[in-house]
Amino acid sequence: MELRDYLHILRKNWLIILALTLVGIGAAAAYSLTRTPLYEAESSVFVSTQAGSGTIQDLNQGSNFSLDRVPSYVLVATSPVVLNPVIDDLGLDTTASQLAMQISVSSPLNSAIINVSVQDADPQLAADIANATAASLSDAVEEIETTASVSASPVRLSVIRPALPTTAPISPNVPLNLALGGLIGLALGVAVAILRTVLDTKVRNPRDVAALTDRPMIGVIPFDPKAAERPIILEADPTNQRAEAFRALRTNLQFVEMDGGTSFVITSSIPSEGKSTTAVNLAIALADAGKRVALIDTDLRKPKVADYLGIEGAVGLTDVLIGRAKVTDVMLPWGRRPLYVLPAGKVPPNPSELLGSSQMKALLDDFVNTFDVVICDAPPLLPVTDAAVLSRLTAGAIVVTAAGRTTTHQLDGALDTLETVGAKVAGLVMTMAPTKGPDSYMYGYGYGYGYGYGYGHSDKR
Known part of the structure; x- marks a missing residue:
């Protein structure tokens, strides 16, 4: 990334x-x-030797002797021989090993100074233990260094800094x-x-689409909370940003170069991605631009075009394909624009066979010769094969994917389905794109409208 x-x-x-x-x-x-707050107190002792003659040589030897002994005294400081007297003197209810855990003894490098640090919840007791330990260490060293051949210990430990209780806890x-x-x-x-x-496999923005395919993203339709109430936004509110997005889709579609004419199948990966509203609004936008447009409802399982446009849909494509009606009798003009709609008609028992029939191919060829653009609203690709079969008879498929609803696996599977049957993908359209938040692709402002709109594109285009 x-x-x-x-x-x-x-x-x-x-x-x-x-x-x-x-x-x-x-x-x-x-x-x-x-x-529980812990307080620390520290006492320091100095290790020295009691030289006999006091000559420079004796002093040097005594200093080296002290430095050699300091590491050993550091270890002795936390031994029972030192800590047991401390426990007795202070009347502590603990053992030498437990008390040793509270005591930290150290000595700076090449130094004859030993620092005894004690941590305890009582600042005064911490200072008392540090001072008692320093005194007990001095006595223990004197006893250890005094042998039968020597009347007095050659080493002396002197307290140079007694421990004092502190007011600020260290922990x-x-x-x-x-x-x-x-x-x-x-x-x-x-x-x-x-x-x-x-772990998020949802397609949320055009960059997610670009990671799956090199086909162009030709439109992004912003999310409209009132889309269910006004699916035909170009008729309900022509100045809405969603309506402007369909006009941008119309413009981009004109730059898509497809062999085989200008007939397109509008489909999606799964249901409820907005393919039918995209097909209807795109057809209206193309007709508003002066194009003669044929909108065919080829979703013979759950047709919606007739309901969206408010026309009679009981007789339509199905009747034409089985020879029960003529196209001129069931194809209806819609609105004050060159838009003609062929409803789906009755739901047949064999939609895939009808859509892949020679009659359907002949009908589409006739429409391509008669109209500037042919838009077919087809079922989703993953549940059924209708759209894949139909896409082979057209110039290409426009795949609609809903932001935050379709997974990358579903979109990839839909594109693989089209590739398997040898169909071409004219482009992809993202619907329900968020207008706010990090996934938003709204920017700038629309000239003369006072709102922003925009859409992403494929990085691989």
Whole structure:
């Protein structure tokens, strides 16, 4: 994916990312509030040798001796020999091993200083344990270094910085916890957003279509919440942005070069993608431009053209194909434009056979010679084979895909069906395209109308 793809994902899923970030911060805050505050106190001791003569050589030897001994004393500091006296002196209800977990002993590199740090919920007790441990370490070292041949220990540990109780706890670190919680929540939100995008198989914009096929995207019809109430938008509201999108589709269709004439099958992958309304509105738009248009309802299973246009549809294409009626008797003019409509007629038991018959081919050939453009509203490609059969008799198929409804698998299957039968794809039309949000393709403004419209195109065109 490119950078703009990631930016699109972030914009599309910003609510999820924000919510998980806030959850992470809230979880960190809850964790911090439920933790017992811990205070730290630190004492420091200096390791030195008691040189006999005090010469420079003795001092150097004593210094090296001290440095060599410091690592061992660091380990001794958390041993029972040091901590048991601390427990007894302070009356602690714990064991040496448990107390050792509260104590951290360290020494800077090449240094004769030993730092004893203690953490406890009581700041005063932390300081007392640190001081007691430093004193006990001094006594333990003196006892360890005193042998039978030496009357006094050659090593002396002196407290150079006693521990003092602090007022600010070192744990929990609330600012750090909140920052970490926010970062973890943010990372989780981004991961969820990317995962949702990867698992989302819906076709949501023209770029998704371009990833599947190199056929051009010749139109994007914006979503209209009142589409069910006014399916024929060019008649109901000619200045609507959806109506303007159909005019843009009409213009783009004129630049599609197809061998075999200007007859097109309007189909889709699955039902309810807006193919019938696209066919009707496109036919009206072409007629408004002065084209002689024949609109044929070839959906012999669930015909809708007659209902949309408010005409009688009981007799139509089916009757013509079986020789029960003549085209001139059942084909009706519609509106004050050169648009002629042939309804589907009665639903036959064998739609695919009728649509693939020689009678249908002869009818289409006659229409191509008589009209400037022939538009056939056909059933969806995946449920039945009618559209695939019919598309072989026309110049090409216009595949309608609904944004957010059709999956990439369904669209790919529909295009494969057309390719299998040797049909041509004139282009694709996206319907129900969102006008707001990250998947919106609305921009600019329509000249003289005061609204924006636009559509994407195939990157592979």
